[in-house]
Amino acid sequence: MAMWVFGYGSLIWKTGFPFDDRLPGFIKNYRRVFHQGSTDHRGTPEFPGRTVTLEPAPGEICWGVAYKITKEEDKNDALLHLEVREKQYDQKEYLDFFTDINDSEPAVSGVMVYIASPDKKSNNNYLGPAPLEDSAKQIVKAEGPSGPNRDYLFNLEDALVQLGFKDKHVTDLATHVRLILSETQDAATKDI
Numbered sequence: 195m196a197m198w199v200f201g202y203g204s205l206i207w208k209t210g211f212p213f214d215d216r217l218p219g220f221i222k223n224y225r226r227v228f229h230q231g232s233t234d235h236r237g238t239p240e241f242p243g244r245t246v247t248l249e250p251a252p253g254e255i256c257w258g259v260a261y262k263i264t265k266e267e268d269k270n271d272a273l274l275h276l277e278v279r280e281k282q283y284d285q286k287e288y289l290d291f292f293t294d295i296n297d298s299e300p301a302v303s304g305v306m307v308y309i310a311s312p313d314k315k316s317n318n319n320y321l322g323p324a325p326l327e328d329s330a331k332q333i334v335k336a337e338g339p340s341g342p343n344r345d346y347l348f349n350l351e352d353a354l355v356q357l358g359f360k361d362k363h364v365t366d367l368a369t370h371v372r373l374i375l376s377e378t379q380d381a382a383t384k385d386i
Contacts, residue, residue, distance in 0.1 A: 227246065235346075284313070333347055
């Protein structure tokens with residue numbers, strides 16, 4: 195029996211494990227939000243970056259990619275990889291995955307999804323919502339072992355565009371980060 199994993203953040207463009215098939219699509223009743231602190235990839239414990247998690251949102255959809263893994267060895271490799279990579283995400287859900295907006299029946303049931311919950315007892319890296327400007331400033335400054343936090347945001351934006359998906363939250367945040375970077379660069383140029 196195949197194992198399916200849904201990627202809605204960096205898993206869209208950087209999988210890191212073998213898979214047999216990759217299906218673009220969405221899950222229902224969730225939205226992607228930059229509410230999870232990253233202290234191990236895109237930030238540090240002293241200055242966490244912001245990465246995506248999912249929050250319940252009745253009637254909304256979250257676009258991403260589902261990966262099918264069939265070989266037992268590949269399943270084990272994928273789970274080992276994901277348990278390390280997603281260690282700051284404290285929940286796993288098994289959700290329905292759709293490939294067509296008009297379908298009432300899922301393309302795949304039981305797709306595994308890692309979620310960082312807002313429960314501070316089980317997820318001490320949860321940052322929660324913040325004004326767009328504050329989130330953008332944090333993303334501009336944060337950097338961790340996997341690189342600058344802004345690269346994570348821009349890679350996610352690019353990956354969604356390449357798939358033909360729109361996510362207003364991601365686009366608005368990326369636009370604001372670019373504005374801050376542009377203003378910073380303009381100020382630095384004036385100082386020369």
